[in-house]
Amino acid sequence: MPVNKKSKEEIIIKTRLDKWLWAARFYKTRHLAAEAINGGHIHLNGQRIKPSRVLILGDKLSIHKTPFTFEITVEGLSIKRGPAKEAQLLYREHEDSIEKREKLAEQRKLNAEQFPHAERRPDKRNRRRIIRFKNINREN
DSSP states (O other): OOEEESSSSOEEEOOBHHHHHHHTTSSSSHHHHHHHHHTTOEEETTEEOOTTOBOOTTOEEEEEETTEEEEEEEOOOOSSOOOHHHHHTTEEEOHHHHHHHHHHHHHHHHHHHHSOOOSSOOOHHHHHHHHHHHHHHHHO
C-alpha cells in the first residue's frame, strides 16, 4: 500500500518516482516515465535512479526532455493524476531553469523563422515537375 500510518495524526504518503512524474504531468504514461528514468534522463539529487525509488519532499530532480531541461524541487506527493493546476503544485521549478528554457525556446523560434519548412508536401502536379526538373539536370 502506498499509504503508511505512523500515528493517528501523521500520515506519510510514499510515492514511486515514475508514478509521481506521471501525476505531475511530465509524462503521459507511467511506462514513458519509467523509460526516461531507465534511460538516464531523470536524476534525483544529481544521481541516476530506478523508477521504483520513493520520493521525499524537498528532493531535487533534473528532468531532461529534449531539448529542454527542468530543474525542480518536489513540494508535494501524489499517487493520482489530477488536473494540470493541481499537478503544478507538486513541484517548484528553479529560476535559472526557467530562464534557460525560455532562452532556448526563443532561439528555436528564431531558427524556425530563418529556415522555414515547406507548408505542405508537393501535390501530384508539383511532384511531376520536380521529377522532370531532376531528369533534365541529369541529362545535361
